[in-house]
Amino acid sequence: MTDVKSEDTNKKTGWSRRDVLKATSAGAAAGATPMFFTQNAWAEEAIGNYPVKGSEVVLGFNVPQTGAYADEGADELRAYKLAVKHLNNGGGMLDTLKPSKLTGNGILGKKVTYVTGDTQTNADASRTSARRMIERDKVIMVTGGSSSGIAIAQQYLCNELGIIFMCGLTHSNDTTGKDKQRYGFRHFFNAHMTGKALSPVLSKEYGKDRRAFHLTADYSWGHTQQESMQEFTEKEGWSTAGNIMTPLKTTDFSQYLSQVLNSDADVLILNHYGANMVNSLTNAVNFGMRDMQKNGKNLEIVVPLYSRLMAKGAGSANIDGVLGTSGWNWALQDEGSQVFVKTFTDEYGFPPSQAAHTCYVQTLLYANACEMAGTFYPPEVIKALEDFKFTGAGNGETLYRGSDHQCIKDILVMQGKSPSARTSEFDYLKIVDEVDAATVDYDPAIFGGELGPYIPA
Amino acid sequence: MLNQDNFWQHNKAVLLFALVALTMPLWFPIMGGYSGLDTKIMIFCIFVVGFDILLGFTGYLSFGHAAFFGISAYVTGIMLKSFSDNIIPAILVAVLAATVVAVIIGLLTLKRTGIYFSILTLAFAEMFDSMAMSMLQKWTGGENGLTGMPTPMLFNLKMQGDTVFYFVTFMAIFLFYMAKRIERSPVGLMMKAIKCNQTRLEFTGINARKYKLLAFVISAVYAAIAGALMVVYEPFVGHEFLGWHQSGEVVIMSVIGGVGTLVGPMLGAGFMLYFENVLSVDLGEQWLLVLGAIFMAVVVFMPGGFMEGIARLKKRYFTTVDGE
Numbered sequence: 001m002t003d004v005k006s007e008d009t010n011k012k013t014g015w016s017r018r019d020v021l022k023a024t025s026a027g028a029a030a031g032a033t034p035m036f037f038t039q040n041a042w043a044e045e046a047i048g049n050y051p052v053k054g055s056e057v058v059l060g061f062n063v064p065q066t067g068a069y070a071d072e073g074a075d076e077l078r079a080y081k082l083a084v085k086h087l088n089n090g091g092g093m094l095d096t097l098k099p100s101k102l103t104g105n106g107i108l109g110k111k112v113t114y115v116t117g118d119t120q121t122n123a124d125a126s127r128t129s130a131r132r133m134i135e136r137d138k139v140i141m142v143t144g145g146s147s148s149g150i151a152i153a154q155q156y157l158c159n160e161l162g163i164i165f166m167c168g169l170t171h172s173n174d175t176t177g178k179d180k181q182r183y184g185f186r187h188f189f190n191a192h193m194t195g196k197a198l199s200p201v202l203s204k205e206y207g208k209d210r211r212a213f214h215l216t217a218d219y220s221w222g223h224t225q226q227e228s229m230q231e232f233t234e235k236e237g238w239s240t241a242g243n244i245m246t247p248l249k250t251t252d253f254s255q256y257l258s259q260v261l262n263s264d265a266d267v268l269i270l271n272h273y274g275a276n277m278v279n280s281l282t283n284a285v286n287f288g289m290r291d292m293q294k295n296g297k298n299l300e301i302v303v304p305l306y307s308r309l310m311a312k313g314a315g316s317a318n319i320d321g322v323l324g325t326s327g328w329n330w331a332l333q334d335e336g337s338q339v340f341v342k343t344f345t346d347e348y349g350f351p352p353s354q355a356a357h358t359c360y361v362q363t364l365l366y367a368n369a370c371e372m373a374g375t376f377y378p379p380e381v382i383k384a385l386e387d388f389k390f391t392g393a394g395n396g397e398t399l400y401r402g403s404d405h406q407c408i409k410d411i412l413v414m415q416g417k418s419p420s421a422r423t424s425e426f427d428y429l430k431i432v433d434e435v436d437a438a439t440v441d442y443d444p445a446i447f448g449g450e451l452g453p454y455i456p457a
Numbered sequence: 458m459l460n461q462d463n464f465w466q467h468n469k470a471v472l473l474f475a476l477v478a479l480t481m482p483l484w485f486p487i488m489g490g491y492s493g494l495d496t497k498i499m500i501f502c503i504f505v506v507g508f509d510i511l512l513g514f515t516g517y518l519s520f521g522h523a524a525f526f527g528i529s530a531y532v533t534g535i536m537l538k539s540f541s542d543n544i545i546p547a548i549l550v551a552v553l554a555a556t557v558v559a560v561i562i563g564l565l566t567l568k569r570t571g572i573y574f575s576i577l578t579l580a581f582a583e584m585f586d587s588m589a590m591s592m593l594q595k596w597t598g599g600e601n602g603l604t605g606m607p608t609p610m611l612f613n614l615k616m617q618g619d620t621v622f623y624f625v626t627f628m629a630i631f632l633f634y635m636a637k638r639i640e641r642s643p644v645g646l647m648m649k650a651i652k653c654n655q656t657r658l659e660f661t662g663i664n665a666r667k668y669k670l671l672a673f674v675i676s677a678v679y680a681a682i683a684g685a686l687m688v689v690y691e692p693f694v695g696h697e698f699l700g701w702h703q704s705g706e707v708v709i710m711s712v713i714g715g716v717g718t719l720v721g722p723m724l725g726a727g728f729m730l731y732f733e734n735v736l737s738v739d740l741g742e743q744w745l746l747v748l749g750a751i752f753m754a755v756v757v758f759m760p761g762g763f764m765e766g767i768a769r770l771k772k773r774y775f776t777t778v779d780g781e
Contacts, residue, residue, distance in 0.1 A: 065742045074742075118737060118744070122702075123602045123695035125733075128497065131691075132734050136491035149600040153693060156604045160692075174601065218591065219600030247587070248600070457608070 047455065048162030049138045052376050057110040059084070059363065060133035062126060062144035062154065063168065065118040068275055069146040071309055072355045076144060076168055077116060078348055079356035083363035087112045092343045093364055096336040096392035101371035108370055115139060121146065123153035130154050134163050140376055141166060141366050146355060148172030148221040155184035162456045164378055166362040169355040171273075171305055173224035176406035177447030182454060183378065185385060185400065187365065187407045188358045191221065192442055194304045194325045195228030197411040197435035201323065203236035206267065206300050213265035214243040215256050215280060217272050225271040229304055233269075241265035246276070253280040257287050266294035269302045277303055278313035285318045306414045308353050311428035319416030319428065326412045328357040328394050329431060336392040351426050361393045365400070379454040396437060404444035405451070411435045470720055471637055475630045478502075482622065489735045492618060493690075498727050499625045500686045505710050505722035506629075506636050507679020512708075513717030514645060515672045516652035517570070520704050521578030524562070524585045525677040527699030529555040529684030531589065534603040534694040535596060542607040544616060548685040552678060559677030563670045570655075579701060586699040597696065606692035621690050628686065632679060636719055639675070648672050713755050715764030724763045 061080045064073035086092035088111060090104025106112050115137045117129035126145070133139045142158050143166035145151035151170035158165035159181035167175060167186040171194070176186050203210075212233055216226040222245070230240050241263045244256050257280075260268055268289065272280050284290070284301060292299040303310075306324035330341045330351035340360060344352040352360070365385065372388075373380035386402035398409035413433040422428065481495045504526060511517055529551040536547035566577040589597040597603055609616040611624065639645045647668040650658045658665050688694060697703060710729050715721025732751075737744035759765045 066745055070742070116738065116741075118742075122697050123693070124697045127691065127693060127695075128493070128734055131493040132491055132738075135493050136486075136489070149602065149695075152601050152604065153695065156693065157691070179601070179604065221600075245591075247590070 047378050048164075049134065049140050050162075050376050050378060052110065052140055053138075055110055056113050057107055057376070058137055058139045059112060059114045059366075060117065060130065060137065060139035060142040060144075061114055062117040062119050062130050062133065062142055064121045064146050064150075065116075067121040069121050072146045072169060072274075072307075072353065073119070073144075075309075075353045075356045076146065076359045079344070079352060079360040080114065080116075080143070080363060082344060082347055083360045084112050084114055086343070087364070087367050093336050093340055093361070093393055096339055097364060097368065097390060098392045099390065100368055100392075102364065102368050103371070107367045108374070108376065112367070117144075119145065119150050119154075121150060123150055126150045126154050127157050130157055134158075134161055139163065143359065143362055143366070144168045145170055148175055149219060151175055151186075152179045152220070155179065155181050159183040159452065160456060162378055164366065164381060166366050168359045168362070170221075171225070172221040173228065173447055174220050176404045176444075177224075178449040180404050180447075180449045180451055182382065182405075182451040183456070185362070185365075185405045187362050187398075187400075189325075189327050189409065189411050189440070190406065191225040191228045191304070192447075193411055193440040194225065195232035196440045196442070197413060197433075198302070198304060198323065198325050199229070199232035199236050201413045201433055202233065202267075202302060203238070205323065207297070208237040210238045210267050210297075210300075211241045211265045211295070212238055212267040212269050212302075213241045213260045213263055214269045214271055215253065215260070216243055216245050217276050218245040218247050221273065222271050225304055226269075229269055229271065238267070246272075246280075248276065250276065251279050253283045254287075256280075257283055257289070261287070261289070264295065266297050267300045267302060269304065271304060273305055273307075274310060275313070277310050281314045281318055281322075290318075306429060307355070308426065308428055311416060316417060316419045316422060316428055320418040322416045323432070324414055326354050326414045326429070328354045329412055329414065329429065330426070331431060332394060332412075334392075334394065334396075337394045340394070357394060364393070365390070382454060395434065398437070401444065403451075404447075404449075406444065408437045408441050410437050411440055467637070467641065468634070471630065471634045474633055474720070474723070478626045478630060479623075481626075482619065488731075490731065492622065494730060494734055496622045496625050496690050497687075498730050499622070499629045500683050500690060501707075501710065501726040501730060502629050502723040503625075503632050503686070504680055504683035505707055505714070505726045506633055506719055507676040507683070508707050508711055509676075509717065509719050509722045510636060510639060510648070510679070511672050511676035512711055513719065513722075514640070514648035514652060515669055517567070517669065517673070518575045518708070519578045519673070519676075520575045520701065520708065521562070521580075521582030522676070522680045522707055523699050523701065523703035524578075524582040525555040525559055525680040526684035526687075526703060527582075527589070527694075527696075528558055528585060529681035530688050530694045530698045531597055531603060533685040533688040534606055534692070537606045537609055537688065537692065538603075542610045544609045544611055544685075544689050547609075548682070548689070551685040552681045555681030555684070556674060556678055559674045559681075560670070563673040563677075567666060567669045567673060579704070582699065582704055583701060586696060586701075589696050589699055597694070600696065602696065603694035604692075606688075609689045609692060616689050625686050625690065628682065632682065633719070633723075636679075640719065644668065644671065709752060711762075713752060713762055715762030718762075718764045721762050721764035728763070 063076045064070055086094050088106055094102045094104055115133050119126035130142050141164045145168045148170040151167045155165045165184045173191050214226050216222040270280050289299050301322055303324040306326050311319050341351050369381045369384040370376055373384040385400050388400045391397045395410040398407050400407055412431050414429040415432045417430050485495050532551035532554045533547045536550055562581050590599055651665055655665050710725035711722040714725025740747055
């Protein structure tokens with residue numbers, strides 16, 4: 001219909017279709033000529049807050065400042081501020097990260113500034129806050145989050161709006177599994193890698209004929225953590241006596257623990273994080289479970305995901321000897337970790353947590369990817385991050401895998417220190433084993449999900 | 458002529474609200490707002506106006522309105538995801554579902570008054586919250602929230618940015634107008650009579666339960682519309698939508714703005730969201746503390762909320778000429 005119509009009008013004005021086509025293509029060619037001389041410019045339409053205007057570039061730090069994870073959020077924010085300082089003035093891991101194009105003079109010559117927001121550990125609030133950063137403050141990248149649900153919610157939002165999201169502390173398999181997104185990147189490890197790293201150590205320490213009972217936090221992270229632990233301990237020859245999903249709000253775990261005691265299990269696996277873990281472990285100790293015998297063996301407790309803040313909450317007498325995993329620890333001796341711990345301690349007076357480490361590294365990696373791409377144009381930055389291999393940012397050589405945006409790196413198996421073995425007030429955990437990246441590597445296809453296109457719809 | 462005066466008198470508030478709301482994109486950015494937040498404020502205006510029909514008119518304090526907001530949001534999300542990306546059927550089905558739930562909960566809870574009613578509604582809302590987190594996790598996404606919806610469409614119009622804002626704003630203006638109509642109608646009078654003295658009303662031979670249920674369901678429909686629009690505005694549903702925190706926030710918005718005035722709660726909603734998203738940034742970690750202090754100050758010194766404050770100012774500066 002419209003075709004015929006336009007032809008009619010063309011005839012009236014004395015233009016044939018061929019004339020119109022000729023004129024259009026000539027005009028288009030003429031109009032595009034200046035663009036051929038600017039590299040890639042023809043492809044780089046505005047995405048998200050690209051292009052960056054002015055002499056400053058703004059990053060968005062969205063962390064929990066109130067609520068259950070406020071402690072971790074505060075530490076993340078400290079790390080972000082330190083990263084900005086180093087990006088603008090040099091120092092820190094800028095000297096150890098390899099390969100690196102970071103200059104210590106901002107990103108691509110633009111001074112780095114930042115805005116902060118409060119996620120309240122609430123998916124809705126975190127999205128509103130991220131939206132404010134993107135729409136009002138024109139941030140080029142958002143980073144943060146201290147819970148998998150929150151990270152996934154923000155990742156979807158950022159992907160939709162064409163803003164790169166660098167995940168903070170999130171350990172669920174879903175973040176780079178079934179919910180992975182082209183614009184989301186995770187440096188932290190995940191539950192699957194925890195299972196893979198921890199299970200061999202468990203079977204070596206406790207024997208191959210153990211029976212495990214799981215208590216699991218009833219949400220994304222807990223579910224994937226439990227699945228992974230069950231899968232890998234069973235590969236070691238263990239059997240599973242049972243699993244109870246405990247609501248996230250639970251503070252008294254006695255009723256679940258008595259079910260564990262009534263079963264024939266001789267290992268208790270606590271797939272809990274933060275305050276949940278502190279409470280369930282304390283309850284178990286009060287039940288006398290750490291001094292108990294089952295099936296002729298000592299009853300053992302395992303905490304798959306460990307952090308210094310949790311160890312502190314539970315108290316060192318309670319975690320003495322308990323095994324778990326961490327992404328990073330301030331006691332690591334490599335060059336990158338050392339320089340980070342030193343600058344962080346100089347600035348704030350105490351060593352950083354693993355959450356601080358992953359947030360700091362994420363910020364630097366994003367900045368470095370921009371430098372490598374030579375632009376803030378998100379698709380180019382994403383391509384620079386994908387399959388990027390680097391060292392000098394803590395535990396060993398690390399690969400940012402292109403197929404699911406998950407970092408593949410060494411993982412630490414940690415054990416709680418007894419009160420007498422501690423050397424400082426921040427010394428709660430000792431490193432039992434550094435499991436190398438090749439051992440914890442896995443096929444990204446097992447979790448499904450799709451990254452989607454480079455240019456958002 | 459007289460009729461026209463009446464029209465102006467009756468609809469002054471609605472017209473003023475329409476003027477303020479529709480020009481929001483012009484003045485809101487100047488005071489630090491941004492285009493996503495104005496839409497959210499409009500959505501919560503709908504929510505609190507509906508809530509005021511229940512709390513302000515009948516005096517029944519519900520602590521479970523998040524249930525209708527959340528159920529509607531989930532149904533909208535699931536409809537968009539698996540039925541069609543057109544928002545019209547999604548909103549209709551969502552509001553219908555929430556209305557059915559509201560009738561059932563209303564019948565069960567409205568037999569009680571005062572604190573018992575509040576606790577009962579709270580219990581129902583918490584029930585839905587834990588259901589979304591456990592049994593229905595497969596459909597609701599549990600803690601992760603419901604994600605992965607297509608961009609909502611109004612037939613051929615993409616619901617993004619300004620389009621959503623104007624769509625939501627026109628809904629808000631219409632629903633505010635309807636609330637004003639209800640306030641002036643005989644039904645509205647009955648509702649207010651319930652607040653005044655329910656026993657006396659029943660002695661005159663009027664079935665008060667009918668009007669209570671009507672008020673409850675109407676306010677639930679408003680909440681459901683707000684819930685559905687929330688998903689249109691942002692294709693994501695968190696289980697927080699169902700939580701007690703959401704219900705509490707609406708109560709605070711109403712109280713801080715002025716219960717029973719319809720306009721007040723909307724002021725409260727605007728203030729709360731503006732505070733939470735704009736002012737909180739400058740206050741850092743302490744913003745909740747400051748908000749709490751403001752809330753307490755309002756309750757102690759201006760029990761009628763912002764509306765009482767405005768009325769006092771008016772009295773001081775505009776009636777001195779007339780004298781007492």
